[in-house]
Amino acid sequence: ETGVTQTPRHLVMGMTNKKSLKCEQHLGHNAMYWYKQSAKKPLELMFVYSLEERVENNSVPSRFSPECPNSSHLFLHLHTLQPEDSALYLCASSQAGRNEQFFGPGTRLTVL
Amino acid sequence: AQSVTQPDIHITVSEGASLELRCNYSYGATPYLFWYVQSPGQGLQLLLKYFSGDTLVQGIKGFEAEFKRSQSSFNLRKPSVHWSDAAEYFCAIILTGGGNKLTFGTGTQLKVEL
Numbered sequence: 289e290t291g292v293t294q295t296p297r298h299l300v301m302g303m304t305n306k307k308s309l310k311c312e313q314h315l316g317h318n319a320m321y322w323y324k325q326s327a328k329k330p331l332e333l334m335f336v337y338s339l340e341e342r343v344e345n346n347s348v349p350s351r352f353s354p355e356c357p358n359s360s361h362l363f364l365h366l367h368t369l370q371p372e373d374s375a376l377y378l379c380a381s382s383q384a385g386r387n388e389q390f391f392g393p394g395t396r397l398t399v400l
Numbered sequence: 401a402q403s404v405t406q407p408d409i410h411i412t413v414s415e416g417a418s419l420e421l422r423c424n425y426s427y428g429a430t431p432y433l434f435w436y437v438q439s440p441g442q443g444l445q446l447l448l449k450y451f452s453g454d455t456l457v458q459g460i461k462g463f464e465a466e467f468k469r470s471q472s473s474f475n476l477r478k479p480s481v482h483w484s485d486a487a488e489y490f491c492a493i494i495l496t497g498g499g500n501k502l503t504f505g506t507g508t509q510l511k512v513e514l
Contacts, residue, residue, distance in 0.1 A: 292443070319500060330404075331490070331504040344501065378443055387432050387451070387494050389502060391443035
């Protein structure tokens with residue numbers, strides 16, 4: 289595997305389910321990001337981890353819970369989501385202190 | 401707060417024609433500037449970036465962009481569009497000294513007619 293990978297690519301869940309999104313980067317980076325991409329809206333930065341420490345949390349509801357166990361892996365734990373949370377969730381990575389971010393293919397999430 | 405404006409939501413061009421996608425930013429200083437492309441069902445791929453220096457930057461896939469400080473613009477251009485360029489294009493900025501927080505425009509959807 290090369291670059292940034294995300295699993296699953298598609299996810300359908302009910303509002304009472306608990307699921308997790310996974311991101312893995314194979315670029316030797318030490319910063320990772322979660323973005324939300326909704327139709328007709330700009331990409332929204334959700335969380336930033338740098339050197340495995342969360343450094344940014346853009347007022348994201350607590351039903352989204354990130355986890356960064358090491359510099360190569362990033363998770364987004366989901367529980368009791370709402371239909372408006374349906375979106376494409378993108379993971380990205382970069383080298384801390386450098387500005388180029390590399391994106392994964394995203395997870396298309398549908399909340400019923 | 402800083403913002404990024406892409407005034408064209410949709411653009412249609414014929415294959416072989418030239419292309420210019422507009423991007424304007426609102427910020428007091430010069431930010432770091434980026435163009436990304438997103439093909440259907442895919443993540444974002446970096447086309448090019450501007451940090452400082454020569455205001456005309458070359459990117460991948462034959463794209464270039466010109467930074468114009470006086471107009472707060474960073475327009476993306478390609479002399480001859482190929483059908484495979486059909487995708488959504490995003491302009492983004494990072495404030496200098498603002499860490500790695502990317503602020504994106506709303507995107508321009510490019511359609512290429514054969």
